[in-house]
Amino acid sequence: MTYFFQLVLSGIVVGSIYALSALGFVLIYKSSRVLNIAHGQLIATGAFITYALTVWLGIPIYISFFISLLITFFLTMSVERIFLRRLIGEPIISVIMVTIGLMSILDGLIYLTPFGSENFSFPLFLPKEPISMAGVSMSWTQLVGVIITFALIGAFSWFFKKSTIGISMRAVSDDQLASMSIGISVPRVFGLAWATAGLSAAAAGGIIGNTTGLNFDTLHAFGITVFPVVILGGLDSILGAVVAGIIMGLIQQFAGGYLDGNWGLNGTGVVLPYIILLIILLFKPHGLFGIHEIERV
Amino acid sequence: MQDCCRFDKDRKQTGKLPLVFWGNTTTKKGGNMKKHKMMFFRILMSFVVVLSFATSIQAGEVYKLALSLAITGPTSDAGNPYAKGVEDYFRFVNDTKLLGEDKIECTIRDDQYNNDVTKRNFEDFLGQGIVLYLNYSTGSTMGLKRDFEEEKIPVIPASFHAGNLIDSNYIFLPIASYSEQIIGLAEYVAKNHKGDKAKVALFIHPSAFGRGPVEDLTKAVKAGLNIEVVEVVEHGQDLDNTAMLKRLKSKGVQYVLCQTVQSPVATMLKDANSIGYAAKSFGEADKITFMGAHYTGGNDLIALAGVAAENFFWTTSYRLTSEKSAGADAQLALAKKYGRDDKAANSHNYTNGIMVAQVATEVIKRVKENGQKVTRSSLYDELNQMNGAKAFEADTTVGPVTYSKTDHAGVDVLQLYRVDGSVFRSVGVPFSSEYIKKIK
Structure with missing residues (x-):
């Protein structure tokens, strides 16, 4: 039974990190209907900024983590202002193509820094010994990661449900023209959506970087790894990202724990999330919590 | 000698054509002044040719x-x-x-x-x-x-x-080769493991690069190498390897031999440390000893895994600084x-x-x-x-x-290293795989 509970715990830990990584996709899609292909690069950028502040400038990691969130917030806001704002009103595919270009630019810029081709790890700032209870254990890094993830997800949920700006963002997501007619600044909302997505990506980067070490390939690959989570949860649902993230985390752990290595199976933890995604999408094409839009003509 | 001959041939060619050309120009109206200019130009050109030849001789191939x-x-x-x-x-x-x-x-x-x-x-x-x-x-x-x-x-x-x-x-x-490195590590396990036949798992990259040694290690085991390969794990982009490690442990795996790059190994080592599975010395009872081939180790592994890299065994044919x-x-x-x-x-x-x-x-x-x-x-x-x-x-x-x-494999000798105090240190003397010769 310990084995089972360990897998559940690990699944929740991994799933919550997936959820936080997926949040950036959701925030942008929710307000602008755009899929940001450069999300993995934003995750990596956040992690590298935290590292640079911590190690190169000697700022305590607790502070540098929050500074990196702020830097990435303003960085992505600027990216939206410079590259994407002029595309408001253009076909969505054009905007997605620009995010592909953005991905290449960020790749190129990161390759100009030591982070592009060197490996780093955050200095140890939490106890090295794991937390163990009844034979089930997790590291302090994982625990802190889960706490930060749920705190941020809670904050974003409140923000979208209760705050004026959050409600404006949801309104823009529903109908841009109607939102403008009641005085909401659509460009400002888009800017904020990108900024908050950048912030969540930086948080995810910091947590993943602490878990795996800082390797650019590993970090930016998460932009793709969490894609099934985003689709499964429904592209525009924060709750969906959380639930789907944890489902995916649990599937991976159970597949790894019970299927792999038996009956000649291997790598099911990688494949199974996609198979389950396909099956769920057959019955719920908009994902578990995605909004099903009905258009009348 | 060949170069010299080539130059002679070139010189004949460069000498011949311009002479005809210059000869024609002198017959035109314009007289001695032009003729002198041409003569000067010819001398200058000859000088340039000789100089460039001399330079090319000095510059070498x-x-x-x-x-x-x-x-x-x-x-x-x-x-x-x-x-x-x-x-x-x-x-x-x-x-x-x-x-x-x-x-x-x-x-x-x-x-x-x-x-x-x-x-x-x-x-x-x-x-x-x-x-x-x-x-x-x-x-x-x-x-x-x-x-x-x-x-x-x-x-x-x-x-x-x-x-x-x-x-x-x-x-x-x-x-x-990677095969020789992995078989070499497996031989080290077989020789130094205390107790019954050592249970080994392979942790490999999902590509030809990672899969290469699997078949060769299986052949070596068939040829008498005294280990049991319990499982071959092809890793993905895993954030957490707890499930895999638990599974391997439940199957009695004592050694994990890695043929991949540093990043997935670092994640696995961190997870093994967080659940208390990583051996603190070679073959520590009830723990797992992690070992790897050339591209799994080096300072990059220590940079990624930090203290979790301690006691990782690594083989390569290179000397370390x-x-x-x-x-x-x-x-x-x-x-x-x-x-x-x-x-x-x-x-x-x-x-x-x-x-x-x-x-x-x-x-x-x-x-x-x-x-x-x-x-x-x-x-x-x-x-x-x-x-x-x-x-x-x-x-x-x-x-x-x-x-x-x-x-066509250059250095046939391998050195085993171990992370000790965040530095790779030699373990024993260089060795070569016996079974790689047997399975060829």
Whole structure:
């Protein structure tokens, strides 16, 4: 039974990190209907900024983590202002193509820094010994990661449900023209959506970087790894990202724990999330919590 | 002599045509002034020709080599220092005139780990007239194997995949293959494990690069190697390996042999530490000892895994700068001479790059000493004779580089290292795999 509970715990830990990584996709899609292909690069950028502040400038990691969130917030806001704002009103595919270009630019810029081709790890700032209870254990890094993830997800949920700006963002997501007619600044909302997505990506980067070490390939690959989570949860649902993230985390752990290595199976933890995604999408094409839009003509 | 003849021929040609041309001009109106000008011009031109001949004699030959690799993109953490090693050593050869007045011109291009780009680069290099090619990845080496055969060009890749040598005559691995490294580690386990037959799992990259040693290790076990391979795990982009580690533990696995790159190994080591599975010494009871082949280890692993890398066992044929040796001193001096930072200077992939450049330089030197012209063919023949008394002692490796018609794996000796205090330290003396010979 310990084995089972360990897998559940690990699944929740991994799933919550997936959820936080997926949040950036959701925030942008929710307000602008755009899929940001450069999300993995934003995750990596956040992690590298935290590292640079911590190690190169000697700022305590607790502070540098929050500074990196702020830097990435303003960085992505600027990216939206410079590259994407002029595309408001253009076909969505054009905007997605620009995010592909953005991905290449960020790749190129990161390759100009030591982070592009060197490996780093955050200095140890939490106890090295794991937390163990009844034979089930997790590291302090994982625990802190889960706490930060749920705190941020809670904050974003409140923000979208209760705050004026959050409600404006949801309104823009529903109908841009109607939102403008009641005085909401659509460009400002888009800017904020990108900024908050950048912030969540930086948080995810910091947590993943602490878990795996800082390797650019590993970090930016998460932009793709969490894609099934985003689709499964429904592209525009924060709750969906959380639930789907944890489902995916649990599937991976159970597949790894019970299927792999038996009956000649291997790598099911990688494949199974996609198979389950396909099956769920057959019955719920908009994902578990995605909004099903009905258009009348 | 050949060059001299070529010059004579050229001189006759350059002498002949202009004389006819100039002869015609003198018959035109314009008289002596123009004739004097022409005479001056002819003298000047002759002077230029003689001067350029003299310069070319003094400049010597230029041997063109090329390297295509991932300086950016996936695996650039290995490719970047590797490229610096190759570049610095060839600069050193030219600056210190190791080949006399002759020079090596090695074009290094980034292919971002993209096989299409590697192929394009290689075709371009052929057009430039290269005599030896340094390749990088397993995928591109396998993909270009037929091209190497057709072009009859000797190739030294950074991939140590044993499959590179199958149906190939022109590929020369710098050191022992991944198969030999993994079997060597398994032999070490068999010899030093206390208790019943050691239970081993393989943790591999999901590619030809990772899968290469699996079949060879299975053959070695069939040939009598006293271990049990319980499971082969192909990893993905895993954030957490707890499930896998729990599963392996439940099957009684005591050793995990890794054939992949550093990042997934680092994540696994961190997870093993967080659930208390990592052995603190070799073969510690009820724990798992982690070991790996060349590209799993080095300072990059320590950089990624931090303290979780402690007690990781690693094998390679290269000497490390963490231990005093003539090769390590020379490597650090080279890095200093060309302004490399500490990270590059101490990277085992910088050593890797230096070593292949050393082999290339040595074989060119030997061909020259034989009085032969440096061509693809002469370099190929000379590489095949690099054995016995003609084995090449590169200070950067723990054993001599040997090649023959039937053996295209360079250094056949491996050294086991272990992370101790965040530094890789030697364990025992260099060894070679017994079973790799038995399964050939």
